[in-house]
Amino acid sequence: MADDHPLFRRGLTETLKRRPEIELLAEDANGADALAAIREHQPDVAILDVQMPGLSGVDVLNAVERDRLPTRIVLLTGFAESGPLYEAMALGAGAYIAKDTDGERICEAILSVARGGTVIGERFQAGLAQEIRMRERGDRPVLTDREREVLSLTAEGGSVAEVAAGLHLSEATVKTHLHHTYEKLDVSDRAAAVARAMRFGLIE
Numbered sequence: 001m002a003d004d005h006p007l008f009r010r011g012l013t014e015t016l017k018r019r020p021e022i023e024l025l026a027e028d029a030n031g032a033d034a035l036a037a038i039r040e041h042q043p044d045v046a047i048l049d050v051q052m053p054g055l056s057g058v059d060v061l062n063a064v065e066r067d068r069l070p071t072r073i074v075l076l077t078g079f080a081e082s083g084p085l086y087e088a089m090a091l092g093a094g095a096y097i098a099k100d101t102d103g104e105r106i107c108e109a110i111l112s113v114a115r116g117g118t119v120i121g122e123r124f125q126a127g128l129a130q131e132i133r134m135r136e137r138g139d140r141p142v143l144t145d146r147e148r149e150v151l152s153l154t155a156e157g158g159s160v161a162e163v164a165a166g167l168h169l170s171e172a173t174v175k176t177h178l179h180h181t182y183e184k185l186d187v188s189d190r191a192a193a194v195a196r197a198m199r200f201g202l203i204e
Contacts, residue, residue, distance in 0.1 A: 001027050002034035002057075003049040003076070008099065012047070015103035021111060031055025035063055038071050044114045045094065047106075050077040050084055058088055065092050072113050076106070085124050087195045095119035141184040143202055150177040152203045155194040 001016065001024060003009040009027065016024050026037035031052045038046050038060070046064075048057035055063075061073045072094040077084070085096050094113035097106060098121045109119040120128060143151070153163045160178075164171045182188060185196045197203045 001047040002029065002031065002037075002052065002060075003047075004029050004052045005049070008049075012103065012106070015107060016110075019107050022107065029053075031057065031060045035060045038064060038069060039067075042069060043071050045074055045110050046071050047074045047076060047110065049099075050075050050088075051079070058084055058091065061088060061091050061093055074106075074110055074113055074119075076101075084192070084195065085120070085128065086199055089118075089120075090199075093118075095121075096124060097121040098123045141186075141200065141202070143181060143184060143197070147177050147181045147184075148197075148203055150174055151181055151193060151197055154178065154190055155198075155203060 001009070001012060003012070006029070009029070013024060013027060016022050025041045025043050026034075028034045028037055029052075031048070032054045034046065034048055034052075035055060046060070048060055050057040057073070057075045061075065064071055064073060073088075073092075074095040074097065075084075075088050075093050076097055076099045078099040088096050095109045095118065097109055097119065101109075101121060112119050149167065150163055153166060158166065160171050160174050163169075164174045167174070178190070178193070181197075182193055185193050187193045187196055194203070
């Protein structure tokens with residue numbers, strides 16, 4: 001289990017230790033150490049905070065899937081933004097749950113994932129259902145060519161200043177394009193915008 005918040009980590013550790021079906025093999029505070037522990041112990045399940053220093057929980061999930069490690073991943077998040085959910089599920093996450101979920105329900109989710117199940121926290125289920133309906137109807141946001149261009153360069157890691165220089169635009173104009181893109185995609189940050197745009201096929 002890995003989480004960079006000591007109090008949360010301690011509380012969840014105590015909850016896990018009260019369950020005889022669960023054996024905690026390692027406890028870490030960042031993604032890099034978590035990935036090393038997964039490679040060393042190859043547990044049935046790893047419980048990871050979505051946002052951690054260095055490698056995020058999604059980064060660790062990506063590495064686990066890429067290297068075909070047997071561990072299934074339960075992701076915990078303290079944020080309401082559902083953007084990372086879609087990327088996580090596409091990568092093969094076993095569960096995506098809010099961190100304020102009752103500890104016993106987190107344990108049940110862990111056991112379900114260990115048995116091969118998939119768990120999505122109640123907070124994120126409505127958004128996922130809406131996403132499925134939109135895909136089924138073929139609905140998707142419409143971005144201008146310039147907005148797609150700006151977002152594509154952002155997805156490649158370009159800063160606002162770099163994107164502005166590359167497109168011969170002012171930084172203010174690039175920020176405006178990004179702001180309009182966020183509104184159209186109903187997200188609040190670049191990572192979520194990139195993830196959602198990729199899901200809709202708006203950028204590669």
